[in-house]
Amino acid sequence: MSYPLSNRVQKYLKRDLMNHPLVKGAMKCASSVYSKENPEGFINLGTAMSDLNNDKLYDRVMVRPKFPVTYFKYGDSNGTPKLLQAFKELLEDHMGCVDVNADHISMCSGCGVGVSIVCQAVTDVGDGVLVPVPCYSGFDFDLFNCDVNLVRFKLSNLEKLTDEYLQENKIKALLLTNPDNPMGTVIEREELVKIVNWCQEKEIHLISDEIYALEVFDPEKKFVSVMSIKVEKPELVTMVYGLSKDFCIPGWRTGVIYSKNEQLMNVVKQSSFYSSLSKDTMLSIEQLLCNHEFRDNWITNNRKMIHKQYLKVTKMLDNAEVPYAKSTSAFFFCLDLRKFLKEPERGEISEIELHDFLLDNYHVQILAGMGGFYFAEPGWFRMCYALEWEIMETAMERLIKGLNEYLNTEK
Numbered sequence: 001m002s003y004p005l006s007n008r009v010q011k012y013l014k015r016d017l018m019n020h021p022l023v024k025g026a027m028k029c030a031s032s033v034y035s036k037e038n039p040e041g042f043i044n045l046g047t048a049m050s051d052l053n054n055d056k057l058y059d060r061v062m063v064r065p066k067f068p069v070t071y072f073k074y075g076d077s078n079g080t081p082k083l084l085q086a087f088k089e090l091l092e093d094h095m096g097c098v099d100v101n102a103d104h105i106s107m108c109s110g111c112g113v114g115v116s117i118v119c120q121a122v123t124d125v126g127d128g129v130l131v132p133v134p135c136y137s138g139f140d141f142d143l144f145n146c147d148v149n150l151v152r153f154k155l156s157n158l159e160k161l162t163d164e165y166l167q168e169n170k171i172k173a174l175l176l177t178n179p180d181n182p183m184g185t186v187i188e189r190e191e192l193v194k195i196v197n198w199c200q201e202k203e204i205h206l207i208s209d210e211i212y213a214l215e216v217f218d219p220e221k222k223f224v225s226v227m228s229i230k231v232e233k234p235e236l237v238t239m240v241y242g243l244s245k246d247f248c249i250p251g252w253r254t255g256v257i258y259s260k261n262e263q264l265m266n267v268v269k270q271s272s273f274y275s276s277l278s279k280d281t282m283l284s285i286e287q288l289l290c291n292h293e294f295r296d297n298w299i300t301n302n303r304k305m306i307h308k309q310y311l312k313v314t315k316m317l318d319n320a321e322v323p324y325a326k327s328t329s330a331f332f333f334c335l336d337l338r339k340f341l342k343e344p345e346r347g348e349i350s351e352i353e354l355h356d357f358l359l360d361n362y363h364v365q366i367l368a369g370m371g372g373f374y375f376a377e378p379g380w381f382r383m384c385y386a387l388e389w390e391i392m393e394t395a396m397e398r399l400i401k402g403l404n405e406y407l408n409t410e411k
């Protein structure tokens, strides 16, 4: 007997993402992870997680203070006062924001959850949200509850979007990712101001996912938060942040919403009853953020480590003549594997063939761009590189060997 689920979730059943080759590839990697003891294991360069600073994290959180009994109780679901103050200071000291009011900040269980909560608050069922492409496809999961249509467009076409188009698609918000995923680039102030002003003029919400804010490693580039730009309608601008990437703790599920919109923050804080972090985790995060000496050293060191690793990895690619798009931020970039594809006219299928070849024969996973990031043409693959160098070097050798062999196998 079949008991149908709600109409709301039918589209997810139809899409069946758990059986997508990229998701299955990640599961395969998790089933046998490469290590010295398991040299035939898989190396996952697909999932955006960093292992570069595990030792420093351990040393810090293992010496946390005795657990106060108040931390067993309900309360502070949107963040302990200490943590909200710590986030205010982080925004002011490292993200160019001024006079941040800690009441305008609320914590939630991950940046993805934060995007979802804000989106639910500013859209109705059937509304549209603009998302520049290529983009992080995790938004498909994050907006699971929202029943909105993600309307994908190229940022360079922003000013060509007409009022009629916005109306027809019931656009209520633009969801920006800065620094961006998958390209690992940061939006320059001038361009950001243009985007902010456009949203203000059209009176649509700008939701800025700034989860990679503290990982701009190119000394020529600077991160600018939307919250540091002066606007006439601040109620329409919201930043969502989290510690999964900049502090390498995705398992702690730490997100932050920052908005000057009092009504929105009222709703966000109410929602924190169901999206709160545990107080145990909050205490650990206090250890990371409240001591400014540790925090600032961490940020500087993490950035340096990423930059160093980026230079090593790209040198190997240059030597092997594997093209890629240069990045300036975050711990991934996109390989340009168009010349390696067989039958590119088959689009996503041609990418998946290469993906599966590398995974099955060389035990290394990189993420195909059409399925993973809504690239319009096949051939772009996102590669994360923040693994311990010994593992990363093995991954690169496998990848380069695999690509060369793929080129030499029959079409």
Ligand SMILES: Cc1ncc(COP(=O)(O)O)c(C=O)c1O
Binding pocket: 048, 109, 110, 111, 112, 113, 136, 138, 177, 181, 209, 211, 242, 243, 244, 250, 253, 254, 255
């Ligand atoms: C742009 C972007 N936003 C959100 C997330 C998810 O963040 P969290 O782990 O805090 O939910 C990711 C994870 O890869 C991401 O790349």
